[in-house]
Amino acid sequence: MSFDLGLYIITTAIPELGRDHYDVAAAAIEGGATAIQLRIKKRSMNEALKIATAIHELTREAGIPLIINDHVGIAMASKAEGLHVGPDDISVPSARRMLGKTIMIGKSTGKHDEAIKAEQESASYVGVGPVFPTDTKPGKRAVGPSRLTKVKAVVGIPVVAIGGIDLDNLSECIEAGADGVAVITAVAMADDMVAATMALRKQLDKTREKLIGAGGLKGRK
Numbered sequence: 001m002s003f004d005l006g007l008y009i010i011t012t013a014i015p016e017l018g019r020d021h022y023d024v025a026a027a028a029i030e031g032g033a034t035a036i037q038l039r040i041k042k043r044s045m046n047e048a049l050k051i052a053t054a055i056h057e058l059t060r061e062a063g064i065p066l067i068i069n070d071h072v073g074i075a076m077a078s079k080a081e082g083l084h085v086g087p088d089d090i091s092v093p094s095a096r097r098m099l100g101k102t103i104m105i106g107k108s109t110g111k112h113d114e115a116i117k118a119e120q121e122s123a124s125y126v127g128v129g130p131v132f133p134t135d136t137k138p139g140k141r142a143v144g145p146s147r148l149t150k151v152k153a154v155v156g157i158p159v160v161a162i163g164g165i166d167l168d169n170l171s172e173c174i175e176a177g178a179d180g181v182a183v184i185t186a187v188a189m190a191d192d193m194v195a196a197t198m199a200l201r202k203q204l205d206k207t208r209e210k211l212i213g214a215g216g217l218k219g220r221k
Contacts, residue, residue: 003034003035003064003065003081003082003104004034004035004064004180005034005035005125005158005160005179005180006034006035006179006180006181006204006208007032007033007034007035007180007181007183007197007200007201007204008033008034008035008036008037008067008160008180008181008182008183009024009025009028009033009035009036009037009182009183009184009187009197010036010037010039010069010162010182010183010184011024011025011028011036011037011038011039011040011055011188012024012039012184012188014188014189017189019188019193020051021038021040021051021055022051022054022055023193024187024188024193025038025055025058025059026055026058027187027193027194027197028187028193028197029058029059029062029064030194030197031187031193031194031195031196031197031198031200031201032197032198032201033064033197033201034064034180034201035064035065035067035082035180036055036058036059036064036065036066036067037066037067037068037069037082037084037182038051038052038055038066038067038068038069038074038080039069039070039184040052040069040071045071045073045074048071048074049074049077049078052066052068052074052077052078052080053078056078056079056080059081065080065081065082065104066078066080066081066082067080067081067082067083067084067104067106068080068082068083068084069083069084070084070085070086070089071083072090072095072098072099075099075103076098076099080103081103081104082103082104082105082106082124083095083099083103083104083105083106084105084106084107084108084127085105085106085107085108086107086108087108087114091121092105092107092118092121092122092123093121093122096121096122104124104125105122105123105124106123106124106125106126106127106160107121107123107125107126107127108126108127108129108162109126109127109128109151110128110129110143110147111147112147112150112151112153112154112155114126115128115151115154115155115159116154116155118155118157119155119156119157123157124157124158125157125158125159125160125179126151126155126157126158126159126160127160127161127162127182128143128147128148128151128159128160128161128162128178129142129143129161129162129163129182130142130143130162130163130164131143131144131145131147131148131161131162131163131164131165131169131173132144132163132164132165132169133163133164134163134164134184134185135185136163136184136185140163142163142164143163145161145169145172145173145175145176146176148161148173148176148177148178149176149177151177152176152177152178152179153177158179158180159177159178159179159180160178160179160180160181160182161173161176161178161180161181161182162181162182165181165182165183165186166183166185166186166200167186167196167199167200167203170200170203170204170207171203171206171207174204174207174208174211175207175211180204181200181204183200186200187200
């Protein structure tokens, strides 16, 4: 099954704003997100599974994928459409053996050789970043939009930009070669999460239409 990873919203909890993962996911879906990743830390497996199951009801109704960050067990138990892993998580081949061929598996990468390896190991897409400085990855050097161009040139799977992406630089990422953008803060910390997501989706669609008109989306996933 093929999904659009164009506007990929990653959940987080913002206690000071009274927002949990479900609230972020629900607002993002209402605003037009094309994929949701549940990135849940410091919760018990039972609690995380309850949240995943509740969010999955929303994503199924919207016809978009739910991707679980890190936790293979939660991905399996919630019957999510995808799993995303980082360099310190379970390997893509191991996850693939556990989840089967039909589940989407994404891998975080920073360099083009890491992206090539991920594709060779049967990753469904790669996340590339941090593209811009971000508090989500403190101390990690931004790779810049040019890295998206380099990675897109050497892999045949979708490339999702992540790290410091907002309304002002979203188009730059798509124009540099990204098939989609992953966003956390620009939605979760917004005064109006639905409106923020809608604005990002509008900018994404506008940029894609512009590139289609210029022939720049040929070969994109």
